[in-house]
Amino acid sequence: MEPKQAAAALGALAHEHRLAAYRLLVEAGPEGLPAGAIAERLGTPSSTLTFHLQQLRHAGLVTQRRLSRQIIYAMAPAAMNALVAYLTENCCGVQASCTPACEPAASAARSRKTPAA
Numbered sequence: 001m002e003p004k005q006a007a008a009a010l011g012a013l014a015h016e017h018r019l020a021a022y023r024l025l026v027e028a029g030p031e032g033l034p035a036g037a038i039a040e041r042l043g044t045p046s047s048t049l050t051f052h053l054q055q056l057r058h059a060g061l062v063t064q065r066r067l068s069r070q071i072i073y074a075m076a077p078a079a080m081n082a083l084v085a086y087l088t089e090n091c092c093g094v095q096a097s098c099t100p101a102c103e104p105a106a107s108a109a110r111s112r113k114t115p116a117a
């Protein structure tokens with residue numbers, strides 16, 4: 001993935017409504033969802049949702065297809081995989097570890113407990 005493509009994808013995801021729509025499409029899987037169903041589930045007006053879905057589509061993160069009178073949107077897994085690979089390759093560096101910088105709270109609490117003797 002080129003830096004310009006990565007910036008477009010990150011920019012498209014950097015909005016609350018677009019991120020929510022993308023997450024919904026990920027949950028829906030490869031078959032996707034009709035635009036009306038997405039709007040209903042997110043409680044977003046159709047015209048507003050169309051704008052946000054087009055931003056995701058232009059960034060290459062979602063696809064659209066027509067099924068009769070409906071427009072079906074689906075996530076594009078290859079695009080997200082490429083974005084994650086780009087971030088991993090270019091942000092972690094060759095010598096840096098890509099493990100989380102912080103320990104999740106539940107995990108940290110477990111590691112502080114000592115076994116009973």
